[in-house]
Amino acid sequence: MLGVCYYPEHWDEDWWAEDARQMREMGIRYVRIAEFAWSRMEPSPGRYDWGWLDRAIEVLAGEGLRVVLGTPTAAAPKWLVDMYPDVLPVFADGKARGFGSRRHYTAASKRFRAETDRIVTEMAKRYGGHPAVEGWQIDNEFGGDDTVLLYGPEDAEGFRAWLSARYQSVEALNRAWGNVFWSMEFRSFGEVIPPAGQVSDANPAALLDFWRYSSDSLAEYCAAQADILRKYAPGRFITHNFMGFFHQFDHARLAASLDFCSWDSYPLGKVEHFPLSNEERARWYDTSHPDFSAFHHALYRKLRNDRFWIMEQQPGPVNWAHWNPAPRQGMVRLWGWEALAHGAEVVSYFRWRQVPFAQEQMHAGLQRPDRQLSPGGKEVAVLGREIEAVGSLPQIMQADVAIVLDYEAAWVTTIEPQGEDFNYKLLLHRWYEALRRHGINVDVLTPGAPLEGYKLVLVPCMPSISEAAMAAFEATDAHLLFGPRSGSKTENFAIPSTLPPGILQHFLPVTVAEVSSLRLGVEIAVSGEGVSGTISRWRELLETELDAMVTAKDGAPVMVGNERASYLGAWADPDLLHAIFGMMLDRFDIAKTTVPEHVRLQRRGKLMFVFNYGPGAWTIPFETRRFLLGQKTVPACDLAIFEPGRSSSV
Amino acid sequence: MLGVCYYPEHWDEDWWAEDARQMREMGIRYVRIAEFAWSRMEPSPGRYDWGWLDRAIEVLAGEGLRVVLGTPTAAAPKWLVDMYPDVLPVFADGKARGFGSRRHYTAASKRFRAETDRIVTEMAKRYGGHPAVEGWQIDNEFGGDDTVLLYGPEDAEGFRAWLSARYQSVEALNRAWGNVFWSMEFRSFGEVIPPAGQVSDANPAALLDFWRYSSDSLAEYCAAQADILRKYAPGRFITHNFMGFFHQFDHARLAASLDFCSWDSYPLGKVEHFPLSNEERARWYDTSHPDFSAFHHALYRKLRNDRFWIMEQQPGPVNWAHWNPAPRQGMVRLWGWEALAHGAEVVSYFRWRQVPFAQEQMHAGLQRPDRQLSPGGKEVAVLGREIEAVGSLPQIMQADVAIVLDYEAAWVTTIEPQGEDFNYKLLLHRWYEALRRHGINVDVLTPGAPLEGYKLVLVPCMPSISEAAMAAFEATDAHLLFGPRSGSKTENFAIPSTLPPGILQHFLPVTVAEVSSLRLGVEIAVSGEGVSGTISRWRELLETELDAMVTAKDGAPVMVGNERASYLGAWADPDLLHAIFGMMLDRFDIAKTTVPEHVRLQRRGKLMFVFNYGPGAWTIPFETRRFLLGQKTVPACDLAIFEPGRSSSV
């Protein structure tokens, strides 16, 4: 199903009807509106103006379009900021960021929470029962523009209250954080300040707790909006549009107050922002990397109720990356099908029409500012017809292999990189990429998610193993493969008394005796049975009686394991990772098909999808039957949908 | 004519007479003094001391030297700052920069304007009628050290007043800026703040207006000084010393209150500061790039009354670049002749003697601190003799080709780069360089300048076409060649309703349907009749019925045109640009001589100048007649002046 983001307030009202008609004709069924329109809903304090929004919804509904309403809290009006300057977010430099863009608030502000309650209540009361309004989006891209960690007086106050609830006594806090070190002890919770602005490094335990508190604060803020919506808009769905590759708050926790997750998919913009090499960035500059979107589809689907939407899908060049190329011909259509192959219920484009003014004027829409279809818009029109032709898609089955994303791993390794290129996002990506190049489906889970039914569960890095995560590990029959730094920290950011991997020694009798981070340019050759390659960036010295599956050239074990679990104590480079995972898939009888770097397979029930990110064509090397789209040789930037033949092992 | 910058206050008074004598003997006729001597003119509030300045002028006049007096406002004394701390400039980080260097004021400060009026009035009253004082320089290098955009309370106040005058109503302002986006609407002008310190990007329309306001504020500040000088120093010229490659305010607007422009020419320092590659920087490190000075000579000559001075010319190593090499032997003399070839009335060196103390002690002068001639000083002595020998130079004729520099283009592309290496300065340089390598004279104009008499007018990039610019385009018979992004914005930083190139569609029926910025390393091959090369950084998708003059390998048009005008919708790399311009020169019967990358020709009346930036010698490939300087083979770092032969097409 297709959707679109629309801003009626940006256009002459007499364009609305034609816009709605064209949307319907393109196959669009859902329209998200209103999430940045606070200054139009409430032009001055307490004076509401709903007329324009009433009419906009009416026009859309008139074409049978279903409406998703956004709460407007991501962009409070100037009058609110002038009345209550304390709502502004204070950054780590101690300075408040001001009005003039968006996200200019801290969720810790009691005043902003009250203002939020007020505007959301008013809006929900008015539209909660509207028959055309099928669901609600809360706020917009929580945490965007680095607004998770904030340092104002109310943030500090909230942090102290959170710590007091968690530790009960300041002695417990001092112990948990190890405050005896460098005389950092507090005599009361009142002495605690957020960890910022010291002469040198802050206590990592303080930083981790501050991150947890900040994440909780956002989740609480979101839940408060959800409570209002559930009260005044019963039966309507509630979602939020998360971002890609964004780990600054615990998405699973925030998602708990939602019915399902949505996410905003900008495949090209992320090529610039993700820590790829410049060579890789040039390789994928106008197609995106073939694992960027897929990973997030899998993540957000499993995060809440096995459902997800794309709330914002890139239709052309964006405006916010270092460089902003147009997608190569065919990619907009391909990305749309890819989302559907991974189970997206709705693929909603951002935005209907490129706005000719203000900050995002260089961001493409389905229409150009002159009301003609953009190149991307033309591809979406094709996509709409294809979706209708192909019809409903079969159920997605659980994969054999799961990979676990741990938000706290991102925090821990950011707080304490130890080697400056130990990048959790990249590690996770490399593991996922190496798996996907075996042509398999991969589920993406978060810690504590049930692991029943998997044959192989990969945990690229999970420094602190929560009770829930441990319980899930213990409950599954899947083989567990842990990556570097897993189990290396207690809940309070300390080294376990038995050394890493700490509690994972329950599965694996191995001790990390020493850790080396390796500077750029230092690579160490390693090999195992049928496996060879290099490690770099990170190497652990493993003491163990276990057999080594991979060994460094100096004889030290790099990967060890038993029936139950394995431990890979290094940053394995891509070819090595691919070889190791191939070995593991074979070991656990998981069928695989090696695909080139630019091709990915995705199974959805009896259907197989092939996505070719180019530049060359790819011929499917196994037996195929009925093609619903495409054919055996898949051109660059194109796809195929088909049923694999019986003899195919895939 | 030669000049020099002199600081009598830095030296023992008993050196002055000998200094003046040596100046005269070197051929120096003009001496600029006093522009940083406020603390000596007014050692404490209201207590003036003119004695030393009286005597200095007298000593100089005694040797027949003509004096240019600088107003001292670029360096207010400590007592003034202590009395009125509000005069200090507040930067975008919200912090005032303090005393201890220079330019520590905001032109928006009413107090500083009053103090300026006072000191300038006192100075002008005393010296306005002095027979030795031939002219005045206002302040020093306006905008230096990034002091154009300032953010203090008075800057904000001035901005609000400027907006109120421009838009009349806040509704008009909201419309013009598109403030409906992200709920950025204001309810009154009083709510407006300068665009800085937001959570994410500010509204580009606000940024552009803030830049315009700031530019106007400086121009107004300069004009106020000019008014005083015209009153008390009637008949004396008024100038200002602008900088090179500095686009942060509208120089044409500020120049309106001057009699002519001067500029400060530091050929080597700019090699480090200009966005060349490191390879290019190493290539030109001790000669400078052969187009750097020439471009500015042409610019400042046309900016006001077809006259210009070099107020500060580099005589040796400077102190402010990342690296500061000595000029290669011969270059100081060459740069001097080059300025004269381009019409400079005076080439004035900075400075007479290297000062052994304070910030600029590593900046060379014509003399070393020990009162001996520096290596550069020795070359200037030769230059002085040569100038006398060669005698007066013929009139400069209007060129066949003009290129247009648009200060607003620099602001627009800085505010919205869209691709992070879309650098307007570099674009302009590449176009000028590619033209000059055809051996032709090129005039440099600003928008709205009359275009009569040109055969070809190049506009590398002009996003917003002012009424004056459009009128000039319409009034000329010249062929107009527009580069990327031209016409892409309305006056209010919005995309034109008919899409780019907007109003230029009056000349060219073409539509820019989509824009791609291309990351470093992405190059696209293009070709046309007799033309081939690559584009990079920026590419536009052109929809048009016009014939394509250059086409990308994928078939899309890159450059299109008709008799009246052409449009080049990409960042063309240097070889491609050179080929395209060669094609255009041929088309419009403009004689050209291809010169190597290190050689440039410049015509002044019947005389031709050759400048060889080295390293190899160059033999003039066409017929020559009388040589005033040099000969047919021009050694590296040397020049020739001659009359071209009749059969020469140049």
Added chain:
Amino acid sequence: MLGVCYYPEHWDEDWWAEDARQMREMGIRYVRIAEFAWSRMEPSPGRYDWGWLDRAIEVLAGEGLRVVLGTPTAAAPKWLVDMYPDVLPVFADGKARGFGSRRHYTAASKRFRAETDRIVTEMAKRYGGHPAVEGWQIDNEFGGDDTVLLYGPEDAEGFRAWLSARYQSVEALNRAWGNVFWSMEFRSFGEVIPPAGQVSDANPAALLDFWRYSSDSLAEYCAAQADILRKYAPGRFITHNFMGFFHQFDHARLAASLDFCSWDSYPLGKVEHFPLSNEERARWYDTSHPDFSAFHHALYRKLRNDRFWIMEQQPGPVNWAHWNPAPRQGMVRLWGWEALAHGAEVVSYFRWRQVPFAQEQMHAGLQRPDRQLSPGGKEVAVLGREIEAVGSLPQIMQADVAIVLDYEAAWVTTIEPQGEDFNYKLLLHRWYEALRRHGINVDVLTPGAPLEGYKLVLVPCMPSISEAAMAAFEATDAHLLFGPRSGSKTENFAIPSTLPPGILQHFLPVTVAEVSSLRLGVEIAVSGEGVSGTISRWRELLETELDAMVTAKDGAPVMVGNERASYLGAWADPDLLHAIFGMMLDRFDIAKTTVPEHVRLQRRGKLMFVFNYGPGAWTIPFETRRFLLGQKTVPACDLAIFEPGRSSSV
């Protein structure tokens, strides 16, 4: 002798006895404690708790261990900061850095000085006469985390007082700084502010004086602690643990209140922090560069009383560099022997056991957190046995060659780099490295140290020659070899009236007529008799009648000299430096042995040490006699101790 840093407050008290026993068994004789334990000594204002420290000392003494007590001033408790926020350090951005790490004070704070007096007095009264307490360490790593130059109100006040004492009159100050430039004149000392936060560069003379003042302020702060300790702990030694490659204050001046210097040796961490190329960093990543430690041993030995300790020696990976590898097998032992070869009285490891919590949890100790020996700990155990077996080492003799480190040179070239890669630390390192590759002992001295008995004294760069330094130069018979920029500044950061090398013209009739800094990639070939190579980064134009020892390809002299002294007016690249120094050693009959880049020799009395930093083995190329350790072929990461044969010239 071995030592260790121990933090009893970090561990259960019932581990202490076992820790002490194991220390003794490893050969450890000294234990440093308490330097970060203020919050345990004084948990709340005025309430002292010495019980735990009494018991800890008792336990250590019980095993015969000698205790070094650290004063705890580097980490004041939260209550102190909350009571007196003015003690916090204000950085150049005008912002105070807060509590939560260490070094959160300014030595200019009168309040902090009073609090320091109080806690040090209390501690010294209690333990000054304790028989197990053999010495004291004052504070910890003065200047760490860039806390030398501070900008708060009391820093400014202290600076004004310091200037007033130095210059007596504001007229003298204005003259000394050249404040007439840019109207920077003050009317009274009260108008002076620290040089920070200007619009552009501050006056370098002001910056240099501010650096001198800040250095003096730290020295004064240290001396005040020393006075208290000498009063209450008579007969005990007083030291301070300095850092490596740290030049932000004058170590010689601060050391004047100590009995000897200690330093903290982190060979691997420095590989990342030192301005080597990335290729060199990868070359030495797990061994360190073979001159890094040796240089500092030599420096700190000569700084005070020909004695020194290593107070903190790296035993494994650290936590604070960009990357933190484990030392290659053998290096921990090698570094220990190397320190002893250079005369260290004690090599004390940081730290006994890796702490599992807080900021330094990834910093290795001799023990792992699980109380097992770490890999480094195992090497130290071997080292302990070897030290006992080898027995006492002979006296270190004065070397033939000395090199002079000038802290002010670091300040001057930081304040005025003139070429952005003119790095004083690197220059000094290159000179020392080129010397040491001739296999000789080299003493490292500071300006003014007596130079009797040397044959050759090298001064890589000494811009301002103090009276004491000049007196030492005049008093010695050694040949003096000066490097670039030596003598280029007066005491007040001005160019000497006779031009550089200023006062050194007393030895050398040479004039630096012009200076070029050369950008990366510009190299100039030079040659002399038996010498050739390149210069880069920095080149001076020398005017002289002296013979050129090295000449550039354009004929200009690069190195000149006479019997008494030589001057090298360029940044000579490593091979050229090595060749020049080889020529000079031959000239002054100093025996040399060329060693490969990874091998170093060190003589201690009749014994010779060979240190092989790997990767290959090295066979000693001259006659040897008795080996105390190792043999003729020294494996990688290993060493040998032996007596050279009679015929050996070394």
